[in-house]
Amino acid sequence: MKDKDSIPKATIERLPLYYRCLDKLDKFEEVDVVSSKELGGRLGIPPTQVRKDLSYYGEFGRRGVGYNVHDLKKSVGEILGVDRKWQTVLVGAGNLGRALVNYDGFEKMGLDIVGAFDNDLNKIDNRIENLTVRSTKELEETIEEEDVKVGIIAVPAEAAQNVAEKLIEAGVKAIWNFAPTRLYVPDEVAVRNEDLAVGIVSLIYHLSWQEREEQEEEEEN
């Protein structure tokens, strides 16, 4: 396996796509062997890229035969770390927080949400799935007791930095941030920002360019 820092970020971001596809082939389609062409075809990724991505982590599959689906899924799962459970807390049990806890797809990726926290008395003690929303006053204790390494932030932007600091102080090493704001964290803490608004605005940007081009064409004719 190559040195961690020499593996391209894009490769790392494609690994969960391979994993999900292999899981589907293995569990639901009962496929034993898959070629890089088939795997790539399902994901819109060229087969050469699939082979290159996997080659960073070792030698998988046999030339002209393909990959054993179950074995490759297991290996990619181990590389990603989704073969084990990662205790996680969610802070901000509002609209988005509830939706995140309710979605069972994250569990398959190793996320084990052990607590949901809020500072609004109207939310505390509410049920979401099998969790009871607790006061943020209990956050630190839970993180320490349950050896929580991942924190999900779903609070308004103005509260996010403060929440991040509390999570880190208590021992969290990775933050999944849904608040539309930049977080300042120590180097050893990984942050993934999910700014959903950026995604939709880039779509709207394409739409508005398309419309402008169509208008220009019409004016020319």
Ligand SMILES: NC(=O)c1ccc[n+]([C@@H]2O[C@H](COP(=O)([O-])OP(=O)(O)OC[C@H]3O[C@@H](n4cnc5c(N)ncnc54)[C@H](O)[C@@H]3O)[C@@H](O)[C@H]2O)c1
């Ligand atoms: N709902 C969405 O689809 C969506 C989409 C994109 C981004 N976001 C972002 O996600 C975040 C949450 O959005 P939402 O729609 O769920 O908002 P919401 O108002 O429904 O929920 C926010 C929750 O955070 C809690 N909260 C506020 N300050 C807190 C603190 N210091 N400690 C603990 N809890 C605190 C509130 O009591 C509330 O329950 C926002 O930053 C929002 O911009 C939401």
